[in-house]
Amino acid sequence: MRFEMELRNMRVSVIMDVLAQAGAKPTGERSAEGEGWQASLIELESAKVGSIMSIRRDSLVIEGDDETLVTSIYNFVRKNMIRGGG
Numbered sequence: 001m002r003f004e005m006e007l008r009n010m011r012v013s014v015i016m017d018v019l020a021q022a023g024a025k026p027t028g029e030r031s032a033e034g035e036g037w038q039a040s041l042i043e044l045e046s047a048k049v050g051s052i053m054s055i056r057r058d059s060l061v062i063e064g065d066d067e068t069l070v071t072s073i074y075n076f077v078r079k080n081m082i083r084g085g086g
Contacts, residue, residue, distance in 0.1 A: 001063065001064060001065070001067040001070040001071065002061065002062070002063040003061070003062045003063070003071075003074040004059055004061050004062075005059070005062075005074075005077075005078060005081070006044070006057060006058070006059055006060075007057070007058045007059075007081060008047065008055050008056065009055050010056070010058065012029070012030060012058075015041055015058070015081070016030075016032060016041075018077055018080045018081060019039050020032070022034060022073050022077055023035065023073075024039060030042075036064050036065065036066050036069050037062060037063065037064030037066075037070050038063060038064065039060060039061065039062045039063075039077075040060075041058050041059070041060050042058060042060075043057075044058060044059055045057065060077070062074050
């Protein structure tokens with residue numbers, strides 16, 4: 001089972017902290033592994049906003065063999081990555 005989510009304007013340290021809260025241990029600066037699952041953060045091309053501003057984008061990939069486990073981890077991470085505007 002594999003899930004991918006695009007994250008915009010999130011610091012790597014924040015993403016890695018949420019993965020740690022989900023039970024993962026870091027295996028690199030942009031990767032982590034939990035029991036039965038792993039996650040990697042892939043840097044994407046920045047999104048352009050107008051002609052002078054760009055927004056950082058990353059793809060978070062969460063995968064493992066147990067569909068129930070990986071779905072649960074994905075839902076936890078997705079819930080914890082939601083930020084209110086304002």
